[in-house]
Amino acid sequence: SQQGEEDPQALSIQEGENATMNCSYKTSINNLQWYRQNSGRGLVHLILIRSNEREKHSGRLRVTLDTSKKSSSLLITASRAADTASYFCATDPNQGGKLIFGQGTELSVKP
Amino acid sequence: DTEVTQTPKHLVMGMTNKKSLKCEQHMGHRAMYWYKQKAKKPPELMFVYSYEKLSINESVPSRFSPECPNSSLLNLHLHALQPEDSALYLCASSQERLGEKLFFGSGTQLSVL
Numbered sequence: 001s002q003q004g005e006e007d008p009q010a011l012s013i014q015e016g017e018n019a020t021m022n023c024s025y026k027t028s029i030n031n032l033q034w035y036r037q038n039s040g041r042g043l044v045h046l047i048l049i050r051s052n053e054r055e056k057h058s059g060r061l062r063v064t065l066d067t068s069k070k071s072s073s074l075l076i077t078a079s080r081a082a083d084t085a086s087y088f089c090a091t092d093p094n095q096g097g098k099l100i101f102g103q104g105t106e107l108s109v110k111p
Numbered sequence: 112d113t114e115v116t117q118t119p120k121h122l123v124m125g126m127t128n129k130k131s132l133k134c135e136q137h138m139g140h141r142a143m144y145w146y147k148q149k150a151k152k153p154p155e156l157m158f159v160y161s162y163e164k165l166s167i168n169e170s171v172p173s174r175f176s177p178e179c180p181n182s183s184l185l186n187l188h189l190h191a192l193q194p195e196d197s198a199l200y201l202c203a204s205s206q207e208r209l210g211e212k213l214f215f216g217s218g219t220q221l222s223v224l
Contacts, residue, residue: 031211042115042201042215043154088153097142097209098167101153 005102006089012108019076021105023089024069032065032072033090035101043088046074079109113138117202117216125224126192132219134185134202142209143185145177146201148218154201160185161209192223 006023013019023032031050035043049056049065049072056063062075076083089102115136124130134143142161146154159167160179168177174196176188185202199220203213 033211035213040199040218040220042217043203043213045212045214048212092210095208095210096167097144097159097161098156098169099144099210099213100156104153 006087006105008105009103010106010108012110013079015079015081015109015111017079017109019079019083019107019109021074021087021107023072023074023102025072025089025091025093025102026070027091027093029067029091029093030095031091032063033099034061034063034072034074035088035090037086037088037104039085046087076107079107081109081111083107084109113214115202115204115214115216117200117219119219120217121220121222123222123224124189124192126194128192129188129190131189132187132200132202132221134187134216135183136204136214137183138204138206138214139182140204140206140214141182142205143179144203144205144213145185145187146203148199148201150199158187159209166209189221192221194223197221197223 033048034046037043047058060077065072086104088104092099118133145157148154157171158177163179178186199218201218202216205213
């Protein structure tokens with residue numbers, strides 16, 4: 001079963017604009033993670049937010065978590081062409097190492 | 112060294128071949144993972160090793176056989192694969208709690224003819 005659903009599936013913006021991606025999940029979680037993947041490459045861990053946190057920042061990234069709505073959002077501010085990639089949310093509902101990825105959002109930042 | 116190294120980067124094999132994918136990390140991570148990813152899809156978990164012991168097998172067909180010879184190495188042995196097994200195979204490792212902050216390799220792009 002799919003744990004994480006993301007929207008939009010694809011997002012195209014101009015350099016300098018902000019990009020917001022959303023993730024919804026089904027079961028209770030201990031934490032939620034966001035990863036980036038450049039085309040045909042491995043994933044890069046961006047940020048982890050725990051269930052007792054509501055917001056977390058890392059550089060130009062801002063992640064929010066609403067456990068009552070079972071949703072999270074990733075905001076990239078002042079986007080750059082180099083931010084062009086697929087972004088995935090991921091959860092491990094049973095905290096046993098079974099990290100499950102959402103469908104992903106494909107972000108395109110045009111110079 | 113903060114890298115997970117996967118070899119080979121590309122592999123083409125016939126359905127009767129036997130091949131192995133290799134993964135190596137020198138970060139002292141005690142958990143290692145194999146994921147399979149089809150184009151335009153999210154990675155799907157195949158196996159998890161924790162302290163060199165297989166802890167999760169996501170009902171993967173036996174034509175895929177994982178091996179963890181030591182804490183730095185992870186292999187995936189392939190035998191009698193099908194064309195639908197063609198995909199990007201990703202290895203990852205993690206240091207902290209299982210399933211948190213995974214470091215991924217660049218993957219092996221596998222084509223089965």
